[in-house]
Amino acid sequence: MDGLVQETLEARRRIKQYVYKTPLMFSDPLSNLTSSCKVFIKLENEQLTGSFKIRGAFNKLMKLSSAGDVIKQKGIITASSGNHGMACVEAGKTLGIPVTVYCQQNVSEHKKNVLLNKGVRVVLHGVDCVEAENEGRASAEKQEVEYVSPYNDIYVIAGQGTIGIEILEDCPEVDCVLVPVGGGGLIGGIARYIKQVRPSVEIIGCQPQNSKVMYESVRAGRVVFEESLDTLSEGTAGGLEDNSITLPICAQYVDDWIMVTEEEIGRAVVYMLQNHQKVVEGAAGTALGAYLKNPGRFKGKRVVLIACGGNLGIQTLKQLVSMYT
Structure with missing residues (x-):
């Protein structure tokens, strides 16, 4: 196995x-x-x-939160075309972890508005989701916070x-x-x-x-x-x-x-x-x-x-x- x-x-x-x-x-x-x-x-x-994204988001954030309280102080950065971001926000709310979401500029209006209505900080970058992912990862490294990939984890x-x-x-x-x-x-x-x-x-x-x-x-x-x-x-x-x-x-x-x-x-x-x-x-x-x-x-x-x-x-x-x- x-x-x-x-x-x-x-x-x-x-x-x-x-x-x-x-x-x-x-x-x-x-x-x-x-x-x-x-x-x-x-x-x-x-x-x-x-x-389905809530499954991976909860699993990852629970692993992070088990390592100590630093994650709750600094929060996480993630990138998403919508669903993964919503899932991270839900898991973060339950576990007490702040979340910032990077999305591509042409992200679905419906999903973007759901995030904004939850009071989440949404950063729009690039025209392809991989551009938002790269920017989110770079920003996380610069700020020394955890980056949570929507799939590469x-x-x-x-x-x-x-x-x-x-x-x-x-x-x-x-x-x-x-x-x-x-x-x-x-x-x-x-x-x-x-x-x-x-x-x-x-x-x-x-x-x-x-x-x-x-x-x-x-x-x-x-x-x-x-x-x-x-x-x-x-x-x-x-x-x-x-x-x-x-x-x-x-x-x-x-x-x-x-x-x-x-x-x-x-x-x-x-x-x-x-x-x-x-x-x-x-x-x-x-x-x-x-x-x-x-x-x-x-x-x-x-x-x-x-x-x-x-x-x-x-x-x-x-x-x-x-x-x-």
């Missing part, structure tokens, strides 16, 4: 009292799209703060990996898991744990065609710096930090990749609303859209789709409903 798997088991024990064990919902409509297929949706959109990854524990508890015979991918913290944690316990499970990374840096980086065997276009899946958009520890994890433990278009993401979001009365954000639409793109590929399998978050602004939701209904 390697260090990340052990840390994931410890994370489960550490954060259990602070986060929800989210439902693994069976989907009749998705299952009926192909023969002998059973599709389940892991509803992280119903998680505390509306996304073993304790953050281990926290997200607790989803893998829950999936195997609730669906031990799972054949395939479809996971939205940005920086790779979510899929890295899930994949490493599940591959340790059930190596036969297929792990599929799902990214928007408009922003597929991890996919291209895995193909190249190094971090690729390519421009990310606008995407509904802002939670997975943008580049990777150089030397990110998630890249080798994804290269080793992710079996396949599916890219989805903006229309496929939008239709998937509307599909969830129409068929399950659930609001999910664009990042969740990558996994749902990847399945809807070719359901026949999953014939005869038990499939889990990760609905990673539900923080979708009302204007965006109204626009998608008008376009795809």
Whole structure:
């Protein structure tokens, strides 16, 4: 058992009292799209703060707070496209740790306003999330405070990996898991744990065609710096930090990749609303859209789709409903 798997088991024990064990919902409509297929949706959109990010944030901040009171005096700096920042703020509030959040300038207005309404100091920098990450890390070093990466941190990854524990508890015979991918913290944690316990499970990374840096980086065997276009899946958009520890994890433990278009993401979001009365954000639409793109590929399998978050602004939701209904 390697260090990340052990840390994931410890994370489960550490954060259990602070986060929800989210439902693994069976989907009749998705299952009926192909023969002998059973599709389940892991509803992280119903998680505390509306996304899976609370798991990694609590695990990391609890590790920091256990080292002493200095962290509570100095606080932390993090970078986020929204969800990780909200998660760090929630964990920080519970643990008494002040949080400053760096975001890219084109961050979702909805998520930015949620942060501002909580009284958080938000610093806007750059046009890509990796620019905000680099600036946040540099500022933390200058101020001599802890920087908490949204994905490039073993304790953050281990926290997200607790989803893998829950999936195997609730669906031990799972054949395939479809996971939205940005920086790779979510899929890295899930994949490493599940591959340790059930190596036969297929792990599929799902990214928007408009922003597929991890996919291209895995193909190249190094971090690729390519421009990310606008995407509904802002939670997975943008580049990777150089030397990110998630890249080798994804290269080793992710079996396949599916890219989805903006229309496929939008239709998937509307599909969830129409068929399950659930609001999910664009990042969740990558996994749902990847399945809807070719359901026949999953014939005869038990499939889990990760609905990673539900923080979708009302204007965006109204626009998608008008376009795809």
